[in-house]
Amino acid sequence: MSDAYNSLVALNQEITLIGTTASTLGWDQETYMPEGAIAHRSKQLAYLSGKAHELRTSDQYRSLLESCEDETHLNPTIAANIREWRHHFDRATKLPKELVERNSETTSLAKPAWAKARKDNNFAEFAPHLHKLLDLAREKAELWGYEDEKYDALLSGYERGAKTSDIAAIFDQFQPGITQLAKEAVEKCQANPARTIDGNFPVEQQQILNREVAESIGFDFNNGRIDTTTHPFCTTLGPQDVRLTTRYYPNDFTASLFGVMHETGHGLYEQGLPASEFGLPSGNSVSLGIHESQSLLWEAHVGRSRSFWNRWFPRAQELFDDLKDWSLEEFLYSINQAKYSFIRVDADEATYDLHILLRFNLERRLLNGDITVEEVPDAWNALFQEMFGLTPPSDTKGCLQDIHWSMGGLGYFPTYTMGNLNASQLFNAAIKDSSIKTAYEAADFKPLLDWMRREIHSKGSTLLPQELMKSASGETTNPEYHLAHLKKRFIDRA
Amino acid sequence: MSDAYNSLVALNQEITLIGTTASTLGWDQETYMPEGAIAHRSKQLAYLSGKAHELRTSDQYRSLLESCEDETHLNPTIAANIREWRHHFDRATKLPKELVERNSETTSLAKPAWAKARKDNNFAEFAPHLHKLLDLAREKAELWGYEDEKYDALLSGYERGAKTSDIAAIFDQFQPGITQLAKEAVEKCQANPARTIDGNFPVEQQQILNREVAESIGFDFNNGRIDTTTHPFCTTLGPQDVRLTTRYYPNDFTASLFGVMHETGHGLYEQGLPASEFGLPSGNSVSLGIHESQSLLWEAHVGRSRSFWNRWFPRAQELFDDLKDWSLEEFLYSINQAKYSFIRVDADEATYDLHILLRFNLERRLLNGDITVEEVPDAWNALFQEMFGLTPPSDTKGCLQDIHWSMGGLGYFPTYTMGNLNASQLFNAAIKDSSIKTAYEAADFKPLLDWMRREIHSKGSTLLPQELMKSASGETTNPEYHLAHLKKRFIDRA
Incomplete structure (x- = not known):
């Protein structure tokens, strides 16, 4: 060297x-x-x-x-x-300094304006800001450069190496299946209502459970910790310092637990990166779509699974009196419900990706000038009606719900669904190894983590996301695995 | 400008x-x-x-x-x-870079060596480090320059503008009185043993009381907070960000409360400095001897006073069942006990300064070469016998007890006693104003704080410590006020 x-x-x-x-x-x-x-x-x-x-x-x-x-x-x-x-x-x-400063000023004004517009259910308050944000996004895209369309340049800031047309191809393949599956899942749940978790779940007890679970799936508390914030996150402060946060609802322990498992998934990725390469690309996570695959793997494929609760339901019953009259079956059914919601962050696994497909479609057209800022509310509602069979009762519950655009985050949304797709695909690849599958079924998740350590975490950014998916699972992102997972969970209830 | x-x-x-x-x-x-x-x-x-x-x-x-x-x-x-x-x-x-680095290396080796020597009760393990630390201190003193003796140059790093001979003159004036007073106070307490606080004082309840007290004496929690650490401290992270810490003993709530009041005193000084001058000398605290006067004012002159407990004892009884069978008199007597101890940090108000006088005497002679490193244990024990009438049973409880020397902190100790003397003098000056005194007696400490804000906090470092004492109280540090305070508290029990 x-x-x-x-x-x-x-x-x-x-x-x-x-x-x-x-x-x-x-x-x-x-x-x-x-x-x-x-x-x-x-x-x-x-x-x-x-x-x-x-x-x-x-x-x-x-x-x-x-x-x-x-x-x-x-x-x-x-x-x-x-x-x-x-x-x-x-x-x-x-990006010239002038643009960086203008960007920073624009977003710092747009954020409170968005918050107010959402509160007031008044898109017109946010529209002038969205105009500026859109202009800025286009300017940045021109300066960064792109192959096919401006969206490429923005997307690549979140999903290294991804092209809009590749994402669009994946989503196009995914959309009919997920639309149909979500519909069926929602109808089945409607027909057979679940019991609702709503009791007395003391925060101190929740913290005990969360910590035991995080530790047992491999989070190293000597090199990390969990605190409480309004918006949960995971942040890395050093090669041996990964901090998670969650929030607590005293009437439902599952919110903080699944939150912690989600953030623990991010944290396990961070703790699994090569510490000796810290600060170099080879020691950094590679993209949001891969990062989210790790959080969703532990939240959804582990946390909401039968094998996980075979082991942890008795422990939860020990900790929470209000869980004592629940059966494991009732509980599993209750934490895996499908229901259409207007709000993305309230959505369940079965319907979540529809929210992302909508946003990807819409912000791509917006950036390309196929729709104007003023047309956003109508376009949103029309798409929502088409995809969910419902029309949002307000822009607050429609196109004003997310903070992302106000922060200049056009191009961010597709990484959520890429995370879902990658999680299912990687999980599927891992449990092809029968010893990993057997251990998983016995609620021993160490072999699963070891596989992720070897195939994903240890690689840092040496491979681009799709190279990494191919090296780990044998193919680039393929939505069939996620559809199969959702079918098994929500339709077959296997 | x-x-x-x-x-x-x-x-x-x-x-x-x-x-x-x-x-x-x-x-x-x-x-x-x-x-x-x-x-x-x-x-x-x-x-x-x-x-x-x-x-x-x-x-x-x-x-x-x-x-x-x-x-x-x-x-x-x-x-x-x-x-x-x-x-x-x-x-x-x-100081040349070479010396700064050697200093940093020497102290980073000396600290664990000191900890081990203290644990092993083996001064010989620490002696080679103390040799190096002493050489470094002398080198630094030569480079910084001094008027009379090397100790001047070190002292001035902690107590801006102070000369060793001035401190020595103050301490010489103080020593006979404090020696006699401590002896009398200890004897009186021995003759009339106090009840010991030792019960069940839940940490959560202690935290409620500490916060109420800190808030009531003026600590602004919008610009500060209290956390838990092994060693309590106060640190300023910004003009509106002052953080205190304390530690909790579940069997005695007074330790954390007096700890919080002490650190709150530091915090009130920091919160009272002119925020617009933050980062400039005019917005900075002026010296350790002044800083410590503020912490001791709130811990000792307020926290251990009858007027404070007239108001707060009923509240403490509400919070702690194990205080319900105490009378206010028993309690006041219990928190104001005098007893000789070998360990400085365990000492009470009446005997604390003897520990400092001993250290000042000893480290000054050490630096001037009047005693050698090897003679430190004997010199310590001889002085201790002379001043306390006791001989430490070990160096662990003698010359190895403090961390300061291992950190290169020769010259630091006298600021503790300067803090005690200044606290009594400033308190005395403040309550000359009868409205401050009346309020103080009614447990309303706001006028006292306002006086400190005006006379001390708002000045930053615009005046040197002794100029500040003179401007605030009419004279430079005079030990008579502290002697009078201790006499009133421990002899007259007024």
């Missing part, structure tokens, strides 16, 4: 020190920071992100990168690091 | 952004950080302190400082800021 490569490693590690410092401040802001401290905290974060940006876009970075770009033959890890550094350097340097 | 002055303000604010970021990471390390995260956290902190040091000692800093040093006539705040910047710049730049 050349001096230039080693210097670039050091420079990236320095950027990571700044980044993880900012993440620590961010974690504190969400968990424990007193309210009055926000002004100074914002200054600290702006300072750190400015410093990191300076280093990341510096002439020194450019010249080191140019000096080592002929070393990609040395070994695949070095090649991958150089490839990723180039990608991120280009994206970071292609 | 010149451009140079404004640039220096901006540079110091930048250094403060880095410093408060490091403090946030330090707070997290003590409160919530998972154990495994320490290696990365150390790298982050070393990086930040390196960056701050670079700025603080840069040629840019020097030239800006030189350019505005003729502006000290502009106004007293500007003059004070420039004076303090010069002082700190000189101290920071007078």
